Amino acid sequence: MVKLTIDGMRIRALEGATVLEAAQEMGIVIPTLCHHPGLSPYGACRVCIVEVGKGDRRSLEASCTLPVEHGQVILTNSEKVRKQRKLIVELLIASCPNSKTLQDMAANMGINRIRFRIRDRGCILCGLCVRYCKEQMKSGGIGFTGRGTTRMVATAFEVTPEECRNCGGCEWICPVCERACTAGNLIDGLCGGCQNLAPVETCPVCTGCSESVGPHGYKVY
Amino acid sequence: MPRSANKIKSQCQKVAAIVSKCGGDRDSLISILQDIQSEYRYLPEDSLREVAIQLELPLIQVYGVATFFKAFSLKPRGKHMVTVCLGTACHVRGALAMLDEVKRQLGIESGETTEDMRFTLETVNCLGACALAPIVVIDGKYHGHIGPGKVKKILKK
Missing domain, CATH: 1.10.10 (Arc Repressor Mutant, subunit A)
Structure with a gap:
């Protein structure tokens, strides 16, 4: 067992576990896009960043790929983390404004403007579909092609490969095409609809606070 | 068969x-x-x-x-690779004019191959040989200080 501190709580985690897993076990919510419990950690979206270290020596790391260590001190919701997380979600929305998952996340984080030029690429390259196809379906029909600005998810030679069983898992797991945002025009890059109309879900054990939990159980920041 | x-x-x-x-x-x-x-x-x-x-x-x-990898091509390439450097130093010393001349001589755009499959033209952003700017690499051989006038001569070889 490894002893570490997350948000002031002294906890014990299994050796080899990631900080994200340890936090989730303690009921601490760290928002994430590219993490899925059934798939290998990938660290692509960077939304799950946390502050690691002691005193002045602090750094931001993606918690989904960060293994737990003895004596680690972790802050999952500090001022610095919140600021950087907002920036990351803004950048993701700028490349993918029609994702309801992303728009919901922005609403939860209190983002009220996207400061970057919006270029809809329809993909945030989180790799969920590629990992799902490879690891869960044992298929490997889709993958990344190209690199840099031309990197994208595709099939080889743009034909449906023999390996594809039409399971639809890649669409199901995708944070963009799973639930497309249907808002017609975006104001400052945000649709605004969910921000106002999102149903507030309650925790399994409701204490009536009504403010700490937003849609889908995310903490309201 | x-x-x-x-x-x-x-x-x-x-x-x-x-x-x-x-x-x-x-x-x-x-x-x-x-x-x-x-x-x-x-x-x-x-x-x-x-x-x-x-x-x-x-x-x-x-x-x-x-x-x-940029070294791999899925499109057929010509017999000779012509690589024109468009890095900062080459740009300043007139690589664009030289590239235009190469395009005119070969009759192709960058990334294309001539119809007789002899030449393929490519551009790169820096070859690290800025002292030789502007520079053209033909089949791995570096030709430095190439102005538009010299292009025809080296392509003939």
């Missing part, structure tokens, strides 16, 4: 020979692709399919590697 089928069969045998020469290991995928590229000057679609079968890899993995 029709001629095209024959061609594909010999291609498969060649690919199989290259794969076994490189040890038939998945880790040597890049060196296998390099050998195929030096054999055909590009990576034919059927050869990639054959590599995937031989190495028991999903085709997309082979395709992903082939599209990731």
Whole structure:
């Protein structure tokens, strides 16, 4: 067992576990896009960043790929983390404004403007579909092609490969095409609809606070 | 047997020979692709399919590697590679005018190949030989201080 501190709580985690897993076990919510419990950690979206270290020596790391260590001190919701997380979600929305998952996340984080030029690429390259196809379906029909600005998810030679069983898992797991945002025009890059109309879900054990939990159980920041 | 089928069969045998020469290991995928590229000057679609079968890899993995590296081409390349540097130093010393002259001489845009399959034109962002700017590389040989006037002469060779 490894002893570490997350948000002031002294906890014990299994050796080899990631900080994200340890936090989730303690009921601490760290928002994430590219993490899925059934798939290998990938660290692509960077939304799950946390502050690691002691005193002045602090750094931001993606918690989904960060293994737990003895004596680690972790802050999952500090001022610095919140600021950087907002920036990351803004950048993701700028490349993918029609994702309801992303728009919901922005609403939860209190983002009220996207400061970057919006270029809809329809993909945030989180790799969920590629990992799902490879690891869960044992298929490997889709993958990344190209690199840099031309990197994208595709099939080889743009034909449906023999390996594809039409399971639809890649669409199901995708944070963009799973639930497309249907808002017609975006104001400052945000649709605004969910921000106002999102149903507030309650925790399994409701204490009536009504403010700490937003849609889908995310903490309201 | 029709001629095209024959061609594909010999291609498969060649690919199989290259794969076994490189040890038939998945880790040597890049060196296998390099050998195929030096054999055909590009990576034919059927050869990639054959590599995937031989190495028991999903085709997309082979395709992903082939599209990731700029050294690999999926389109047929000409006999001679003409690479024009458009880095900062070359740009300042008139690489654009020289590139226009190369395009005019060959009658192609960058990234294209002449119809007689003799030349392929490519641009790069810096070759690290800024002292020789503006620079053209033809089949791995560096030609420095090339103005638009000298282009015709070196392309003739």
